[in-house]
Amino acid sequence: MTFRKADWPRRLRSQEWYGGTSRDSIYHRGWLKNQGYPHDLFDGRPVIGILNTWSELTPCNGHLRELAEKVKAGVWEAGGFPLEVPVFSASENTYRPTAMMYRNLAAMAVEETMRAQPIDGAVLMVGCDKTTPSLMMGAASTDIPSIVVTGGPMLNGWFRGERVGSGTALWQMSEDIKAGRMSQDDFLEAEQAMSRSSGTCNTMGTASTMASMAEALGMALSGNAAIPAVDARRRVMAQLTGRRIVDMVKDDLKPSDVLTREAFENAIRVNGAIGGSTNAVIHMLALAGRVGVDLTLDDWDRLGRDIPTIVNLMPSGKYLMEEFFYAGGLPVVLKRLGEAGLLHNDALTVSGETAWDQVKDAVNWNEDVILPVDRALTASGGIAVLRGNLAPDGAVLKPSAASPDLMQHRGRAVVFEDIDDYKARIADDALEIDETCIMVLKNCGPKGYPGMSEVGNMGLPPKVLRKGITDMIRISDARMSGTAYGTVVLHTAPEAAVGGPLAIVRTGDMIELDVPGRRLHLDVSDDEISRRLEAWTPRVEQPEGGYDRLFHDHVRGADTGADFDFLIGQRGRAVPRDSH
Structure with missing residues (x-):
């Protein structure tokens, strides 16, 4: 492609402020001159x-x-x-x-x-x-x-002769703490190595x-x-x-x-x-x-x-x-x-x-x-986009960071209604969960968190970590840090907070993940899904005002980029009207 250059010299948009001898031009130019700029800098x-x-x-x-x-x-x-x-x-x-x-x-x-x-x-x-x-x-x-x-x-970060990746090491070491493989003192010593x-x-x-x-x-x-x-x-x-x-x-x-x-x-x-x-x-x-x-x-x-x-x-x-x-x-x-x-x-x-x-x-x-x-690390990399009755508008997974043995898996859902529910229950050894289960986190999408936080790579239960397990399937409408890893399904759309199917998943439901087939399926009948959705009520209340309210009212879904509906498209570079 050959770029066709514009004619030069030509009048620039800055000259609408600084060009000429009008009162308005002198107003704009004169104030900036208090920084010590000579007159010829405003010559076009x-x-x-x-x-x-x-x-x-x-x-x-x-x-x-x-x-x-x-x-x-x-x-x-x-x-x-x-x-x-x-x-x-x-x-x-x-x-x-x-x-x-x-x-x-x-x-x-x-x-x-x-x-x-x-x-x-x-x-x-x-x-x-x-x-x-x-x-x-x-x-x-x-x-x-x-x-x-x-x-x-x-x-590069280095700790005791090993590379320390910022973010990535944080997730690894925090799991090692819960599994008893690392001491808190060592974790604190490694902290400075992460960001040197x-x-x-x-x-x-x-x-x-x-x-x-x-x-x-x-x-x-x-x-x-x-x-x-x-x-x-x-x-x-x-x-x-x-x-x-x-x-x-x-x-x-x-x-x-x-x-x-x-x-x-x-x-x-x-x-x-x-x-x-x-x-x-x-x-x-x-x-x-x-x-x-x-x-x-x-x-x-x-x-x-x-x-x-x-x-x-x-x-x-x-x-x-x-x-x-x-x-x-x-x-x-x-x-x-x-x-x-x-x-x-x-x-x-x-x-x-x-x-x-x-x-x-x-x-x-x-x-x-x-x-x-x-x-290659992964012959078929990129971002896998999954669809199915659990994600009608799509969900994403990063194959290069996932476990190959979990890319096709059917497991029992263990559901957390929001991030606070997850934090309150995940460390309880009485939680009925093992490595074959699928962890499901709701209400962490654009409207649900709000803002769609990086909580999708939920840490595993300590009792599972102690068995030497380092990965489980996790599904949410959240994001995860780009430094994170694991078989993590993210950006599930529509999100739970607006009544997407994720909202009605219950602990004990069976879920099937088939990454090669690009499928994410909740093994519940269509009739049952419809009944649950009809009975569903939102957990997230509309904010009273401020930016929270603007965000809630205008943010679009993750599947389209979570931009505000009124910001989509170009509005151009037109010079605003002078008020002086």
Whole structure:
């Protein structure tokens, strides 16, 4: 694909604020000059908004202020005028009830920040899970030239000679505590090893998955996803990104030019190859909705089903993001898919070049990290989309993180009505449960939690763990961290809180999971299901007001991306009316 560049020079949207000698222009320009900017910066050069999700309460993004200075340097070098703008930052490791509840609020705030202020292009500075999709969603809705630069992953964690994957080790060690295989003192000693430098999770969790999705979509420069946060090359990437956004503004290269159907198909296949997070499904569906691309759960299953998982990273494999970068990073994966005819090689990227042009010379420096196809972790990776009378609108499972012996299983349901019910009962040795059972958690979807928290990878009962069992089938309408693992069915839709079939499952019901057959079936007659649904009453009350009420009233189901119904689609970059 060849991008047709726009005429240059031309009048930029920032000139609606800063151009000319009218009272209004002097008002806007004069106030900004109190920062010491000379007059010639307002002469029509591109104004670049550096949208920064830095926050001391978003530790994954705690270094982004320093990185923003490198972006500014690149913008200055290319003849632009950089202005740093703090935007909504939702951290998965601090926000309650869950950062996912605030993704849409962040996207809405970013969209209005972009539209209401005098910027011609935007650098989206992201890191922790929800910041990447929320900023891309906002940028997609305004369609102002935008480019992503991520903060990068942490360095490898090490504890007593073993790699420690952030998040993944937390789930493993907490189960070891319950099973009596690890002491609390050792757990506390390992805590610091999990997060030993700035950056996001060092596993292929949601943050690194979404960084990979941004690169696979063509919304970031090639190689952006894997460079460690503290590596000098991360700062180089930031500076190059600053240079590039100025040219993108001059060319009027917009998100809608990059975020095409072909770009989303590339990203779905890449997600399968890297063993990416199930959270990518919900974020990518929402992003596609912003640009008018008709993307569905069935596309995820169809496009990812035959993709081998070749990136040997936790939680699916052995290594961490640092080794992935040293091995060649995402360009190697893209090249591998392109050579196999599994990539739309001519898809446009923010570089102005095609996807193939970006990666054709990539070299794999470690074939134990980025595996040959004949040694893939999972021959058929991707995201499995399950349907049946328990999930009429779909549910998802990550095969690369699941146990092969549980992929076809029929078991007795042990039901937890909500997360509090689970926490109250799971450690009781009197609970009638063993490893053949299927754990079912309700009322943890978009409306039910609210916000759809990462509680789907329920910890196993201690009495089962003590037998040496490490995995059981778990089903819920919740999400799980991308750092987690196990045979976990997630995003079951419709969710229990709106009366989906999950709501009427009872302890003792038999459930059949057939991942190869893409089936999730409740062994209860249709008549009985109808009777139970007729008798069902909601457990979740409508909030009285505030953002809780807005969220409850307007969030859509997980199967369509859990965006707000009134935010779907593009609203453009039109300059708001001046009020002065």
